[in-house]
Amino acid sequence: MLEEVERWLAERSWSAADRPLDQLLDRKRASGSTVSVVLPALDEEETVGAIVEVIRRDLIEGLPLPLVDELVVLDSGSSDRTAEVAAAAGARVVHRDAVLPRIPSLPGKGEVLWRSLLVTTGDIVCFVDADLRDFSSTFVSGIVGPLLTEPEVQFVKAMYDRPYAPGTTGPGTTGPGTTGPGTAGPGSAAPPGQGGRVTELVARPLLNLHWPQLAGFVQPLGGEYAVRRSLLERLPFPVGYGVELGLLVDALHMVGLDALAQVDVGVRLHRHQDERALGRMAAAIYRTAQLRLSRGHLVRPELTQFERGPDGFVPRTYPVDTEERPPMAEVKEYALRSVA
Template sequence: MNVSVIIPALNEEQTVATVVRACLADNPVEVLVIDADSTDATAIRAREAGARVVNWREVMPGVTPRPGKGESLWRGVAAARGDVVCFIDADLTSATPGMVNALSAPFAEPRVQLVKATYPRTLSGKPTGGGRVTELSAKPLIREFFPHLMFIDQPLGGEYALRRSAARQLPFVDGYGVDIALLIDCAETFGVDSLAQVGLPARVHRNRPLHQLAPMAHTVARTILWRAGVLRTKPGAHREPLDRVG
């Protein structure tokens, strides 16, 4: 089973090289950094660390990029060669070898289509307390509308993997709602038994201030409510499944 690592990146020059090296230590078929027009040295640092760096405009060049993490993931799936695509955030400061191997191991079971990482989340140097949008926005709504998904500890976590064949069958929300939308859609399309999770060490990344978390929480909440059928208006744009695009 070949694994492609996809790292969406926008101005992450301080951390992207460490993330790339940690992923390469697990010998995936490729590590792709999808650079969303960074204005710093992100692309240079990632390439020097050994990644294949692709500007998002180079993937499906006839389709103009739209802002958002989901756009980078969608284009990464289109560019990837592996049987499994493993998404890793570029701002991790706790990236260590073993992440990719752990996330890809459950795919030995044919029914598994998506694997989420579970881990403690740090906050301002403390071992717990992170994941504020997860705990205060996502999980209450999941409990209300998708209780069958409550066993997933980190529904918004950026470290997870999908069979590429499954990823090509699912739509991708453009913005921060992409991770939870893929989780909900995968369970709906392939069944709850298609989901798995594996333990990773504590997740350390750049903790954002509340004024930055608030719009993220709003987007996540709207995405969940949309998937639940409560919100009739789509929470921003989304890309059609790649298998429909061609």
């Protein structure tokens, strides 16, 4: 298995610099492919506008052929000005609850990613988290690139360094309790590669033990990845924190390792979850893995954590995400749209 992973790393791991933008535009023109970029967003007014502006400036406007044909922000029910800021920057903003209204929406990042397939049309769908800072358009062009130049590749994840800077907490894209921007404060230096704690403590051990073919992915839980619609519409979507692991594992089983790839896009700066949110994330990821290992009964889909109160430690119990959405190809509204 180690030999297979090493072979895959040599053949399916690239740098964003390997495919210059003019090369991608030539291949896009020749193939006739279209590209949709989706930003799932929850209370991201501080960062979403800059991301939209960079994508529009670098990948849509002023090019002989736009690399990105659709730029959509899926609002998960923000209480701040996320929708207004994104629209002012030039994105099409769609509220989660306006998509497929016959099915009541559930909280969670995976839910909005799943619903985004109904409001986008691109042959390639590229997901980008809305809390990134110092955003570079190579996050998009880098992971879209192999899908334009390598016909056999169907699913591409971004890989990057994730500096970690503990500090302030605040709202985030996929859940409560996230920490401030991924840069160190005055007089300190953020150690390289120290973000992604749930990746190292939960996801990577699970993948190495149960799906060792996926051991070569540097950032298996990263929120930046591009997928051919023809594959994405056939995959089930965990509605919450487990969506990235679930999609990756299911894609492996559906199309095989050589259809998966990763691209180095540099450094990812973003808000980090606090410890309690990380615990809930870890539980959801473990549950997603468990379902894929056994499709068996969940003994207790809840997680109890503790907070110190005036009289000692107080238990707080949270539900673990247990819902999954079916492959979009099985939803009648999606099928009817394809026929139309």
